[in-house]
Amino acid sequence: xxxxxxxxxxxxxxxxxxxxxQITELSGLERKEVxxxxxxxxxxxxxxxxxxxxxxxxx
Numbered sequence: 001x002x003x004x005x006x007x008x009x010x011x012x013x014x015x016x017x018x019x020x021x022q023i024t025e026l027s028g029l030e031r032k033e034v035x036x037x038x039x040x041x042x043x044x045x046x047x048x049x050x051x052x053x054x055x056x057x058x059x
Contacts (some may be wrong), residue, residue, distance in 0.1 A: 003029055003037040011047060017054035
């Protein structure tokens with residue numbers, strides 16, 4: 001599984017929006033990988049930010 005898939009799965013499982021640090025802890029990935037994956041997911045409009053610095057999977 002690539003980093004994008006892992007980050008997206010973590011965001012889908014959680015009920016509340018998460019910040020990058022929480023995603024890093026839950027996914028077991030390195031912070032750089034999470035940041036890169038989140039940027040790609042944001043560019044593809046698969047994640048949204050309901051409040052500053054917190055992200056959730058688009059519904």
